[in-house]
Amino acid sequence: MAAPTIRSLRTPLGRVRGLGAARGGTHHWWMQRVTSIALLPLTVWLVFSLATMPDSTWQQATAWIGRPFNAVLLLAFLAAAFHHTAAGLQVVIEDYVRGEMARLGLLLAVKGVCVLLWLSASLAVLRIAVR
Template sequence: MSQPTLRTLRSPLGRARGMGAAKTGTHHWWMQRVTSVALLPLTLWLVFSLARMPDSTWQQAVSWIGRPFNAVLLLAFLAAAFHHTAAGLQVVIEDYVRGELPRMGAVLAVKGLCALLWLVATLAVLRIAV
């Protein structure tokens, strides 16, 4: 005897939509794009700003960081750069590290290291700027 079939009015795409493995893949992908777009002007600003002061002294560099506009843009650059780095390395780890435990440990180590480095860099900018 055959199994009774369920009839539904939903299409296969409708049933599958939003049902990814962890339901967070779209957010991760979207944040990679947002940080990429944010990093483009911030990186250009930083490169051109630093290129204009090749012979600056330590005091001039500290003075430049201490300006509110520069400090805010530096903090935005740091946040976007470390978030983008952590997310990108997470994808690489998930693609190439075998085994659940090593993969989870590597992702946690990368995220922890990026968070720690972001915190240290942010505190350095704030210490100079405030």
């Protein structure tokens, strides 16, 4: 009697790369959930804070950003928002872009743009807060 063969649900490419169902996707999935949960209270705080100062001058707005509590929450908002954006766009690119090189190029471009925008926004907040 022959031994039963064990079939794998992984694709041949997945077996070669060593990637399975739980190797990379779960971390990405969890980070999407963590950043979305973090963005809920941060977005509510930011919207209500900005809604309370509709007629503020430039000096009042920069003074508001300069408060340590507000600066820290703004930096946390920026980090979570840009991380969440990059991860979400990565999923869209991986799902809909065909061609390995096009996919890789778009992923690098999106992550690069998100990092540059996050750095620019964070430096602007820090520059105002340190004054």
